Amino acid sequence: MSSQKINSLIDLNLTQYSGQTSQSPWRHNSMENIDKFDELIYLKVPSIIDGLDDKTINLNGLPVLLNLSQDKDNINGFEYTYSLPQKVEKQAFSIGQDNLSKKELQSIEREIDSNLNNIYDLEFDLEKFYEFLLEDEKLAPSVDFCKGLRLFIAKDPFECIISSICSANNSIARWTASIDKIKLNWGEKVEFDEGMFYGFPSPKDFLDFYETPIEQSEADGRRYEVDCYTKNLKSCGVGYRAPYMKKASQMLIDEIDMNDVSKMAYDEAFxxxxxxxxxxxxxxDCILLYGFGFQEAFPSDVWIKRIVSHLYFDGEDISADKTREFGIERFGDYAGYAQLYLFHYARKSGLMDEIKNK
DNA sequence: CATCAGGCCCTCA
DNA sequence: TGAGGGCCTGAT
Structure with a gap:
């Protein structure tokens, strides 16, 4: 398999490990070379691909495994290879192909490129954004610390919603571990030569999950205890967020159509x-920014609050709501990126430690 | 054994 | 309308 190239300014390592609240990290392909970003991501490309003889072939969401690699001293692009699971290749056999044709492979590659464009927000003009940053005295230093940092957009809005709920009042290590457990327990399994990979359960799947290891049930007029450990959300360490996740899933089935959200104005979607x-x-704001691509969102956690307070309000203690209003007002369509750059600039420059020790 | 972590929910002025 | 207490859980 020849490798494909993406030519855009991006620092994959920085982007991937900047702790953005959209998804848990991917899987290292190799730990041997620390000077190289080398990771595997499993995703599904859209279902229809162009086949031979002007026919289209429905592979119903083709699973592909991408291996992204980038030398850490070159952030002007990256390369990837991809592989398909044996199971799906057999589906291709069943529709009369003894292998995927060149045209079909090209179609798949186009879809992968499109997915990577979305996930890494590659259409965003970083150079223009840097001009904007340099005009702001407070933001200007962030450019040197964050070169090549882009938004890391979720593959799946629902996964982003659950991940974001999980991240509240939580640590990065804990919420990512919880999301990984949820995928491991109940996600669709797809086997590649490189190993087993997992999808994320659907909203409907979440309705079947229990909130505690033992739940009371009633039948024949009497109560008894049911062991529901195998479908127990709390076993994934989500704590009191389990009922939130279930109720949110119910609402996303009954009354909120995720397909509508991206068509809305930001305020309405919020x-x-x-x-x-x-x-x-x-x-x-995390959900809207990382799950739906609303770049005018300004997620205001305690750190952003402290940073904004320090840089723009002379250290005066301001509320999270006021921080959000400030960010939206001041940075406009760049609010999401400004938040991202502020956070990592503060973390890397030592500003965060300075504020913390006050 | 406390404390705390990239908030939210609920209660009560 | 807003301030403040309590909260699953696992790491330190």
């Missing part, structure tokens, strides 16, 4: 997402 249980202003 109010809608805010109705989900376990979702406050900060989590709502």
């Amino acid at each position: 109010d809608l997402i805010l109705r989900l249980p376990g979702v406050g202003p900060k989590v709502a």
